[in-house]
Amino acid sequence: MATRAEQNLDRERLELALESARLGDYEWDMVRDVVRISPRMSEITGLPAGEWPAEKGELLYRGVHPDDRARTQSAMEKSMREEGRFEVEYRRIRPDDGRTVWVRTSGILACDEDGRPISACGIVQDIADERAEDDRHRALMAELDHRVKNVLAAVQALAVQTAKRTTSLDSFLSTFSGRLKAMASSNELLTAARWRGAAIAHLAAAELGGIAPGQTRWDGPELFLTPRAANALSLALHELATNAVKYGALASENGRVEVRWHRIADGGFELFWTETGGPPVSPPTHKGFGATLLGQVTGRELNGEATIEYGRGGVRAHLRAGPAAVVSRPETVPEAPALRKIEVSPAAEGPTDLKGARVLIVEDAVLLALELETGLSDAGAQVVGPAYELAEAMSLLGSPIDAAVLDANLNGLAVTPVAEALAARNVPFVFATGYGDAGAPLGFDAPIIRKPYDVTQVAAAVAGLLADR
Missing domain, CATH: 3.40.50.2300 (Response regulator)
Incomplete structure (x- = not known):
C-alpha cells in the first residue's frame, strides 16, 4: 500500500502533467455529492477552486451555454451509462466575468461492486484556440468556394462573349486562350499577396514583359489594386497589347508602347497607354468584345472610365479609376513576375x-x-x-x-x-x-x-x- 508521501508525490506528478498539457481536473464524489475543482480548472472555467456541493451534478452543468446544455448533458449521461466514460465539447459561460469559452471535457465513471456509480473524475481543456482555428478554416473554405465560383462564372462569361464575336474555331481558341492567361496572371499575383491586392507594375510586367523585348516600357508609383480592379486592368492591358501586336506599334520593329500611371487627388489613379512608331491606325469598323471590354467593363470595374483614341501616331488609351479600386500595400508582396521563358505564337x-x-x-x-x-x-x-x-x-x-x-x-x-x-x-x-x-x-x-x-x-x-x- 502506498504511503501518504508516495501518494502526495503521485499527486504532484499528475498536477505537473496536467499543467504542462494546459488541462484542469475535477472529481465528483457522488456518495458525498461534492465536487473538487482544481486551481487549473478554475482558471479555465471560472468556477471557484476547492470542494463544493455538487447538487447532483448541477454545479457542473449550470455554466454550460443554454444552447449546448441539453446536448451536452444528454451525451455525457448516455456515454457514462453505456461506456463508463465520456468526452464532449461545449461552450461554458464563466460565472466570474461572463465570458463564453469553448472547453473539451472527458472522464471516467467509477462504480461499486453492485454497479452503482460512486464517483466521476475528469479533465477539462481550453479549446478556444482550436475552435477559432476551425472557424478561420471554415471561413477560408467558404471564401475559396466563393472565389472559385466567381472565377468560373467569369470564365464562362468570357467564353460566351468571345464566341459571339469570333467567326472561326481557331480565332476563338486563340483569343479566348489569351484572355484566360491574362486572368491567370492577375490571379497568380493576387494569390501570392493572399488576395490583398496586386501592384499595377506587376500587372504590366505580366502582360508586357514577355512580348516585343525592348519595345515596351511601364512606369509609375507603387499602387495596389483590389482583386476586382486587378483582374479588370489585367484584361484591359491584354486587349491593348494584343491589338498592338496585331495591328499597332508592336507589329513593327520600330514601334514602341509606353504605359504610365499616377495617383490622383481623389485617391484613385490614371493610366495612359501610348503607342508610337507603328503603322497608321484607324478606329475599327467592327466592335468586338475587346472594344466592349475596354470601353465598358474596364471603366465600371475600376469605378471610373476608359477612353481610346486612334490617332495618326498610334493608339492612346486613358483609364481613370476611382479610389475604391486602390488598396493599401499588402503585408505580403510578391516579386515582380519574371519574363516568360517561352512566348510562342x-x-x-x-x-x-x-x-x-x-x-x-x-x-x-x-x-x-x-x-x-x-x-x-x-x-x-x-x-x-x-x-x-x-x-x-x-x-x-x-x-x-x-x-x-x-x-x-x-x-x-x-x-x-x-x-x-x-x-x-x-x-x-x-x-x-x-x-x-x-x-x-x-x-x-x-x-x-x-x-x-x-x-x-x-x-x-x-x-x-x-x-x-
Whole structure:
C-alpha cells in the first residue's frame, strides 16, 4: 500500500502533467455529492477552486451555454451509462466575468461492486484556440468556394462573349486562350499577396514583359489594386497589347508602347497607354468584345472610365479609376513576375512537327493529360504515358524517351525525382504547371509554361528543345 508521501508525490506528478498539457481536473464524489475543482480548472472555467456541493451534478452543468446544455448533458449521461466514460465539447459561460469559452471535457465513471456509480473524475481543456482555428478554416473554405465560383462564372462569361464575336474555331481558341492567361496572371499575383491586392507594375510586367523585348516600357508609383480592379486592368492591358501586336506599334520593329500611371487627388489613379512608331491606325469598323471590354467593363470595374483614341501616331488609351479600386500595400508582396521563358505564337510559326519524337507526359489532371496527348499526337509525337502519379512516371523512365512535359506537382508530390532522372540521362523537358516560375522545381535549366496554356505552345516548346540537341 502506498504511503501518504508516495501518494502526495503521485499527486504532484499528475498536477505537473496536467499543467504542462494546459488541462484542469475535477472529481465528483457522488456518495458525498461534492465536487473538487482544481486551481487549473478554475482558471479555465471560472468556477471557484476547492470542494463544493455538487447538487447532483448541477454545479457542473449550470455554466454550460443554454444552447449546448441539453446536448451536452444528454451525451455525457448516455456515454457514462453505456461506456463508463465520456468526452464532449461545449461552450461554458464563466460565472466570474461572463465570458463564453469553448472547453473539451472527458472522464471516467467509477462504480461499486453492485454497479452503482460512486464517483466521476475528469479533465477539462481550453479549446478556444482550436475552435477559432476551425472557424478561420471554415471561413477560408467558404471564401475559396466563393472565389472559385466567381472565377468560373467569369470564365464562362468570357467564353460566351468571345464566341459571339469570333467567326472561326481557331480565332476563338486563340483569343479566348489569351484572355484566360491574362486572368491567370492577375490571379497568380493576387494569390501570392493572399488576395490583398496586386501592384499595377506587376500587372504590366505580366502582360508586357514577355512580348516585343525592348519595345515596351511601364512606369509609375507603387499602387495596389483590389482583386476586382486587378483582374479588370489585367484584361484591359491584354486587349491593348494584343491589338498592338496585331495591328499597332508592336507589329513593327520600330514601334514602341509606353504605359504610365499616377495617383490622383481623389485617391484613385490614371493610366495612359501610348503607342508610337507603328503603322497608321484607324478606329475599327467592327466592335468586338475587346472594344466592349475596354470601353465598358474596364471603366465600371475600376469605378471610373476608359477612353481610346486612334490617332495618326498610334493608339492612346486613358483609364481613370476611382479610389475604391486602390488598396493599401499588402503585408505580403510578391516579386515582380519574371519574363516568360517561352512566348510562342503557333499561328505565326506554323504547325509544329514532332514526327517520331517520343514524348513523356506527366500530368495528374486527366483532362489536361488527354489534351496534351491529343495535341502532341497531332504534331506527330509518340506519346509515352500519360503518367498521372509520381510512381507511375518513375516506372516509365525505362522506356525510350526523347523529351518530356512535366507538371511540377503530382497530387501533392513534387515531380523532382522524375526531372532529376531525365536530367541525368540528358533528356530535355519542359515544365507545364500552374505554379509559375517560382513554384517549379529549382535547379533545372528547363522552360516553364504556365497554366492555362495552349497545347500548340507546349508542342512548339518541345520542338524547340529537340532542335537544340
